[in-house]
Amino acid sequence: MVVLNKHKFMFLLSSCIALLLRAMHADCEKIGVNYGLNGDNLPAPGDAASLVKRNNIGKARIFLANHDILKAFANSGIDIIVGVDNSELQAVASSQDSANGWVNDNVKAFYPSTNIKYIAVGNEVLGMPINTQYVPYLVPAILNIQTALETANLQNNIKVSTAHAMTVIGTGFPPSQGTFKDTVKYSMISILQFLQDHASPFMANVHPYHSYDDNRKFIALEYALFKPTPLVKDGNLSYTNLFDAMVDTLISAMGSLGHPDLPIMITETGWPSAGKDVATIENAQTYNNNLIKHVLSKTGTPKRPGRSIDTYIFALFNEDLKTYAETEKHWGLFYPNGQPVYPVNFSPN
Template identity: 60%
Template sequence: MASLQGNKDCYALVLLIIVSFYTTHADGDMIGVCYGMLSDSLPSQNEVVNLLKSNNIGKVRLYDANQGALEALQNSGIEVIVAVGNAEVEKIAGDQAAANGWMNDKITAFYPSVDIKYIAVGNEVFANRAYVSYLLPAMKNIQTALRNANLQNDIKVSTPHAMSVLNSSFPPSQGTFGEDMSSILQFLSDNDSPFMANVYPYFSYKDNPDSISADYALFRSMSTVVNDGSLMYNNLFDAMVDTFISAMEKLGHSNIPIVITETGWPSAGNVVATVDNARTYNNNLIKHVLSNAGTPKRPGRAIDTYIFSLFNENQEVGDEEERHFGLFETNKIPLYTVSSSPESSRGLKVVYIYLTVV
C-alpha cells in the first residue's frame, strides 16, 4: 500500500486508552498512527494535533514533509516520522545540494521544536519499479545532509517496505527477500537505523480465507496455529514480522531493529472489512504491542508500531476498502471504540484516560 488509510448520533465512552509507564518512559509511546491526507474534508492541522494529544497518541507518521502539519506539531511532544515522497526520490538521489536543501527546509527548520525521530525515504518503493534505482542513493544523500546538520545521532533514515519484497514468507523462519536488499540493509546497519515494514494481516487473510483463520489474523487464537521448529505462533502479525527478521538474518543482519510503519484493518469495503473486525484487530494489536511480548524470534523486545490510519480517506485510490482504514471519520468522530487492557501493563503502573464525545 502506497498510503492507506454507520451513522453515529452520539458516543459515550468512545475511547478508552490505557498507557502503561516504565520508570523512564511510557509504553504508550510505542503506538502511533499514520496521518494520511487523501481526503477532501480533513480537519485543520491544528485540530488534528489537538485530536492526537487529547487521545494520548504520542507518535505520528507523515507521508511527506507537509509544512502545515510540521508547524502544527511544533512543541506538541508528539514524535514524528517525516517522509521524502516517492516523487522526490529521484531528484534527491541525483543531487546532494537538493538533499541539503530538503534537509534545511523540511527538517532543520522545525527540529527540535518538532520531535522528528525518523526520515522515511519513499514508501514501498520496490512496489513501484520507477524509483528503485534511486532509493539507496537518495537515502545516502539524506544521511549526508543529516551529518552536515550534525543530526545523524538524533534522526535516523530508513525506507518502508511492503510484504511484496519477500520471496518466501512461510514458515517465518524461511523468510527470504526477493529483491536485492543487501546494500540497503548494510546502510541501515552502518547508520544504526531500523528496518521499516508495512504489515497487514488483513490482506493475507482476505486473500487466503481457506488457509488463514480469522482468529489467527485478529489475535484471537488462544493456542499455537503455526509451529515453526522451536517457534510457536498464535497470531499472523508476529509471523509476518518474524518473516522480515528471518530474511534479514539470511543476509547477515540479525540485529537491525524493526519498526512497523503501517498496520491496520478496514471497517468497510469488503465482506471481512467490518467495524467489528477492525475494532478487534486494532484493540488486540495495541494490547499485544503494549505487552512488550515482542515476537517469537525477538521475545521481550518492544516494536514501535503505527496504526493505519488516523482518518478514513475518501480520495484514496484502489478498492473501496482502501478508503476505510481510519480510526476516525474526518469530522473527528471515531469509527469504533479503541482500548487496551490492564493485562498489557504486566504489573506496571497504569493510567486510564477516558474521552467522551457527545
C-alpha cells in the same frame, strides 16, 4: 575537586544507565498512527494534532513534508516520522545540494520544536511493480539524506530508513524460512548495511488483513485478529497470531542476508472497517485493540521475545479520495469530524 565514594559512584552510574535505557525504549511505550491526507473533508492540521495528543497517541507518521502539519505538531511531545515522497527520490538522489535543501527546508526548519525522529526515504519502493521506476534512486537518495543530516549536525538525533511492503518477501512460510525476493536482494543488501552502520530501524508495512484476504483457504480469520486459535508451530517456536508470524518472517529474511539483529519498526498496520465482507467495524476494532495490547505489553515475537515493537496504526482518518478498492477509504480510527469510528484503547495498560 569532588571525590565520589564507591557507593555514590555506583548509584550515579546505575541512574545514568536507567535514564539511558528509558530513553532508548521511550519510542515503544505509546502507539503511533499514520496521518494521511487523501480526503477532501479532513480537519485542519492543528485539530488533527490535538486529536492525536488527546487520545494519548505518542507518534505520528506523515508521508509528505507538509509544513502546516509539521508546525501543528510543534511543542506537542509527539514523535514524528516525515517522509521523502517517491516522486522526490530522483531529485534527492541526483544532487547532494537537493538533499541538503530538502533537509534544511523540511527538517532543520522545524526541529527541535517539532520532534522529528525519523526520515522515511520513499515508501514501498521495492517489490511493488507500480514503483519500479523509483528503484534506481532509492539507495542514492537514502545516502544523500544521511549526508545532509550530517551536514546539518542532526545525525545523532534523527535516523534515516525506508518503508517496505511485505511484497519484498519471497519465501514467507514458515517464518523461520523467510527470505527476500531475488529481484530486491541487490538493493536490500545495501539498505540493510546502511541501517546497520547508522543504528537505524528496518521499516515495514505489515498488514495481516491483506495476507488473510489473499489466503483465506490457509489462514483463519481468528489468527489474523489476535483471537484464540490453535498454535501454529515452526520448529520449536509457536505462533498465536499472524502479525507475529509476518514480523518474524521479515526478521528471518534480514538474517538470511547477514543482519539478524537489526531493530524493526512497523510503520503501517491496521484493518479496514468497511468495503468488503471481513472489513467490518467489529473486526477493525478487534484487530486494533488486540494489536495495541500486544505491542505495548512488550511480549515481543517468538523470535524476539520480550522486545518492544515500535508500531504505527494505519490510519488516523478515513480518507474518501483513496482509490483502488473501496476498503482503502475505511482504514481510519476516526472520521474526519474527529469522532471515533469505533472505541479504541490506546493505553491498555
